[in-house]
Amino acid sequence: MKIMVTGAGGLLAHAVVPVMKAAGHEVLALTRADADVTSLPSLLGHARAFRPDWVLHLAAFTHVDQCEADAEKAFVVNGLGPRNSSLAAAEVGAAVMALSTDYVFDGTSATPRREHDAIGPLGVYGRSKLAGERGAREVNPRHVIIRTAWLYGAGGRNFVDTVLAKARAGEPLRVVDDQRGAPTWTHDLAEAMLALIDRREFGTYHVTNSGDCTWYDLAVAACAEAGVTAEIARISSDELSRPARRPAYSALHMGWFEHVAGRRMPAWRDALRRYLASAK
Secondary structure (H helix, E strand, O other), rough: OOEEEEEOOOOOOOHHHHHHOOOOOEEEEOOOOOOOOHHHHHHHHHHHHHOOEEEEEEEEEEEHHHHHOHHHHHHHHHHHHHHHHHHHHHOOOEEEEEEEHHHOOOOOOOOOOOOOOOOOOOOOOHHHHHHHHHHHHHHOOOEEEEEEEEEEEOOOOOHHHHHHHHHOOOOOOEEEEEEEEEEEEEEHHHHHHHHHHHHHHOOOEOOOOOOOOEEHHHHHHHHHHHHOOOOOOEEEHHHOOOOOOOOEOOOEOOHHHHHHHHHOOEEEHHHHHHHHHHOO
């Protein structure tokens, strides 16, 4: 198949593009310089020339706190962008896959959220990603929306690498211990995306590594797996005092993905171990 990817310079694309190519697919990887996802004509030009079977929309404005400061940019990139990719896909008869977030939920549930649970984003980032979901669905019935969470991996700034860099430099760490979610290695997510492309069953899916933990737990696990000694203090979200509110509990239920893909996602601790091994 032919697959067009937006946001090819981003963290997730660094895993997705190699996985798709290794599966034998022809990939057109578009960076921000190649294609402006906020411009429909830009995406249409690439889609008409390449004639993809799938458009994978990975481009996003992911800095949660900066979204609060620049809501206009957040809604243009995260809201309009997926809609434009979905329209461009529909124009050439392609399906679209767009990435969304656990932050579309308010974090008040005590159990993992299912795809059709009530949504309630707490901040601009979550609201803008929800707008993107709705835009992609509205204009192309052949869509897959994937909600995921807490991404880390090679090719971009992420929590795991930041923690380890500070720990190795001997810096004391203060990490939030009252937000719980599912850390997700980009490589495992890319493999899951490939599985859903192969199945061609459209709809909305929750996909993360399995299990959940707090950011503090993840920091401790990363240092332990990397063999790095670090001073890590637990703090509350209020102590961190960031502009954007985060959901306290944002684990996602993956039963629908498991049913369709016929597989379970690896546990987050196992994924972390494999990521650190791959980075050596």
